[in-house]
Amino acid sequence: MNEATRSVGIGIVGLGTVGGGVVRLIQKHHDDYVAAYGADLRIVRACALEQSRAEELGTGAEAFTTDWHDVVSDPAVDIVIELIGGEHPATEIFESAFAAGKHVVTANKALLGRHVEALGAKAAAAGVQIRCEAAAGGGIPIVGTLEHDLVGNQVLTIAGIMNGTTNYILTRMAAEGLDYSDVLADAQRLGYAEADPTADVDGFDAASKIAILGSIGFRTRITTDDVYMQGIRDITSEDIAVARDMGYVIKLLAIARNTDEGVDVRVHPAMIPATHQLAAVNGAMNAVFVVGDAVGETMFYGAGAGSFPTASAVVGDVLSLSEHISRGTAPMAEPEPFGRNLSIRDIEDLSTNYYIRLKVADRVGALAETVDAFASKNLSIKQVMQLDGGNEDSCSVVFLTHTCSERDVRAAIDALKGASCLQKIGSVIRIEDVDAWSDGVMDN
Amino acid sequence: MNEATRSVGIGIVGLGTVGGGVVRLIQKHHDDYVAAYGADLRIVRACALEQSRAEELGTGAEAFTTDWHDVVSDPAVDIVIELIGGEHPATEIFESAFAAGKHVVTANKALLGRHVEALGAKAAAAGVQIRCEAAAGGGIPIVGTLEHDLVGNQVLTIAGIMNGTTNYILTRMAAEGLDYSDVLADAQRLGYAEADPTADVDGFDAASKIAILGSIGFRTRITTDDVYMQGIRDITSEDIAVARDMGYVIKLLAIARNTDEGVDVRVHPAMIPATHQLAAVNGAMNAVFVVGDAVGETMFYGAGAGSFPTASAVVGDVLSLSEHISRGTAPMAEPEPFGRNLSIRDIEDLSTNYYIRLKVADRVGALAETVDAFASKNLSIKQVMQLDGGNEDSCSVVFLTHTCSERDVRAAIDALKGASCLQKIGSVIRIEDVDAWSDGVMDN
Structure with a gap:
């Protein structure tokens, strides 16, 4: 680096699967980030329920706290990484961080799916940013792509396989001719599905993600509550076999279309041609298909969940903010909330x-x-x-x-x-x- | 917009297929860009060989010139878009633009494939940027993805189908059992292949692109001359049929791997498993498969060429620079050239x-x-x-x-x-x- 830079203070709330991945990734690449981007990332506060977890990760006793207030109030923290999920106390963490002039990086799809607009407005008013690449698509670079790379386009359609659990189940049902309940049990045993699989198999998880991506891609407010949802519990191996005979595969799709009759936004199992790009997305992998008026059809494929893939997205957001913090220049504030309020189609x-x-x-x-x-x-x-x-x-x-x-x-x-x-x-x-x-x- | 902004002066050199697409896209979405990003893009200079082309596109008589010097020297031009291709006078256009303090947006893979490092150093010294999303992957957002979204990773492999002409030919050979020469002739008739197809079918085009993407992804200098090249002329329908029986498809791949024994970078026809994501990329479409140490396997799919897809990438770059120009703040200068000089593996x-x-x-x-x-x-x-x-x-x-x-x-x-x-x-x-x-x- 040719310029004088300062270190970037990271405060992290939540040391679970993703939080642990973030800590380990920063530890592994700390020196690379300094050499390549002049970003000296320091985890100065780490909040978790159990100190043993912080010890396991090596974040240091002096950084450890069980109280998230310690993280957002620490003057050494520039960026708060919120990885606890859910609406509360995540909302309070966001608001306290904004009030203290700190940026927030998050993977919290449940919160942003409902409140991206209100939280965005609060961040904008405070002159800070929310960054949420990890909240939709896990490791797949899709939020940044919609916010930056495809801005020359009017985005027409965003349609994806945005839930790994259900795609894993449908893929195995198709490959092995098994029934839903058998594969679900196996997926739970192997860690691909939660003990309570509701949020995945009934479409809530995918609905949050399409609400976030639709909001960003169409520059309008779409909340999870706007999304029609139907899960995969009724799909049988018989349905899959009939679909195959007709040249189709069945996937749980999350779809948002910007039509003249309003935003068409829904999550449900759908038959798509076996030759379609999304049909080849198998197992726990995810993919987001985006159609822009200029670029035409594009697709972005990768791991939608998992410790290090999600950490890749979180750390990408952190490094993007750090570029400015290291040099003492202010990152751009969150843009004003969406200028449009497109109607949602029934x-x-x-x-x-x-x-x-x-x-x-x-x-x-x-x-x-x-x-x-x-x-x-x-x-x-x-x-x-x-x-x-x-x-x-x-x-x-x-x-x-x-x-x-x-x-x-x-x-x-x-x-x-x-x-x-x-x-x-x-x-x-x-x-x-x-x-x-x-x-x-x-x-x- | 809440803030006072100024318009952004665009000077465009080259009004061919891509240049025409850029003009039409900016015309179509001018008001959207103002509303969404505060970017009032004005094409103030347009350089082409024939005035009739400028008239056809409606860029206005007062903007028209046949001399590129008029574009780079015009004080009203903030961003020079270079779309003439080739090494000269493109190099002189870049250098004159830098000297005049103007950013350059380009789709010139031939030039950047050989000289990305030297030109990057000159831009950095001048405090301006080169942006080249369109130079590798056409409309696919891949340069920005490597430069921003995946920066938390050590990029291990970049491997892609980066030439639409050859993928079109191989796809039709596979689907119809035809021979290379028959499909080539048909592709030329349909506009998928040039009258002189050398740059495509012998791998030069893909080699330039993988040199650019490898350089950015691995943060080291790779030039087109470093890339081993073998084209598709020797592939027969017999080869494709045998490959299919073995569970493979044949694709012209451009591959860059960051290995302990140096950078392995090459373009050649390869057999890959029919179940691989890249195997499903057909016709003139392109895709870039990127493996990062944290994110794992990702793939980015889209149109690698064409008027509006490439214009999507160019205008994305223009809007990114405009964000700063509109507000009167300086965009970050081009980063210093690559800190690494990894060896190229034989x-x-x-x-x-x-x-x-x-x-x-x-x-x-x-x-x-x-x-x-x-x-x-x-x-x-x-x-x-x-x-x-x-x-x-x-x-x-x-x-x-x-x-x-x-x-x-x-x-x-x-x-x-x-x-x-x-x-x-x-x-x-x-x-x-x-x-x-x-x-x-x-x-x-």
Whole structure:
């Protein structure tokens, strides 16, 4: 370095999987960061529940505290890294850090998914930054890409596989023909799924991430509560096999589209062509597909979770802030909150093709009765398939619709519930119109 | 915008495919850029050979010039966009722009592939920046990703499909079983290949790009001349079919690995597992696979060329510089040139598995003679396959080696040339050890 620089004080709250990764990564590369970027990162405060964890990581007794207030109030701390997750006390940590003039780096998708706009406004008012590369996509550089690299574009679509647990489960179901519950149990045993898998398998985790990415990409407010959510619990190996025969794979997608009728934002299992880039994203890996009006189709692939991948994103944010802190210049403050307030489109206005699997009584007239129910709501059926493998009393029937609205599908399913032959609504899976993602791309 | 801002003067040299895209993109989104980023971009000078082109694009008669000096000397120009390609007069344009205190945004891979370090030093001395997102990967955000988002990592491997023409040709050869020359002719007719395809099909274009990305990713000097190059002219549909039977696809890869024995940097056709992410990148699309020690495996996919995709990268760079110019603050100067000077590993030290296809006389003893030649150089053969489809006098034989050095393979091929049965060395294709790309990733 040619210039006089000062060290950068890091205060870290939370020494779990990601926090531990951040500490170890900074320890491993401390001298590299000094040599390459003039960034002398010092972990001056570290907050965790147990001192033994800090000892294990070697952050030093003098840095250790169990009280996050010690971190945000320490004048030696320039950057607060919040890695405890959840809304409280994370909100209070953010606000106290801003009040003390400190930047915040975070992986907290639950908090930002709900409150990115309000927290952004508070950071802007305090002249500091929130950086959240790790909060959406884990290690995948996607927040920075949307905030910086793709700014020449109007972003049209962001669609991704943003949850590793569900992608791991669906990948193994597809590869091994196993059922959901069997793979889930195995995933829990192997550490790919939590004991309580709700946040992953029901789509909450992916919903938070698409809310954050949609907000940034479209420069408008989208909160987790705006996101329609449907998880993967109803998907069977039968659905996956039928999809394969039709040239599709089933993925849990998080989708945000900036349409003329408002922002279409949703998380649900979807069938996509087996030849699509996202179809090749397997196991616990994640990928975010972004369509911009100039750049066209892009995709960003990597590990969506894990200790060091997430730490890579956190430390990238820290180094970006440090560039300025080291030289004594102020980083740019958080930009003003979004100038736009685009409306959110009702999920019932979605128009696509649907796959509907029913379990019906195996008797004469059953099929006619279901077809009548669909017809009564003007649902146009493209194909009906009776699947093998029922027992004497019941069989599975799959209906593929022509393009129709979610509203009409819901009405038809309500009508079906009155059909005497119906034993169970098996699954309702949208066949995603991936070509529509590129509507509005400029013609070369 | 809350702050007083000023407009940003753009001078553009070259109004070809990319230049035209840049002009049209700025025209389309001018008001969006003002609203979103406070960036009022004005194209104040535009240099091209023909005024009719400027008229077609609507850049205005008063902005038009045929002399690039008018662009770099205009005090109203803050940023010079160089889009003419080649080494001269691009070098003089860069140097004159720096001398006048102007930043340069460029897509010039030929120039930067050879001189990124020297030009970077001159920009740094002048206190301005060179930005080159468009020079490697076209529209794919990869330069910014390496310069900013992945800085927490030691980058271990950068490997990509970085040339759309060759990927288009190989994809169609694979899908349709066609031969190279037939697809090339078709690609030329359709505009996917130039009349003189040398720079693409012989690997020069990809070599420039991997030199730039390797330099940035590893923070060391790599020039195009350091890159071993082999093109795709020798690949046949036969090779592709055999590869497929073995579970591989053939792609023209540009690879840079930061190894203990030096930087391994090369462009050549390679066999990779059909399940690898890069194997699914088809047609004219590009992708860059990056392995960092913390983040692990990542991939960045998109259009590597084309008017608006490349313009997306150029305008992203312009907006990034504009953030500062609009507010009257100085953008950071170009960082000092690379602190490291890693050695380049000799291609003969490469160690991998090889696929070698020979055309030999179809007579008793021919196979033994070729096997003897390999054995004389201690080349360990794993498998020999005689292919169908020879004529009465000749047949194709494929040899797969165990792991061996390039040096030994070359010696064996020299020895083969003395074998009386040999009619032709068909193709020599490296089977890339993609698992080795992740050597050194931190264990979660």
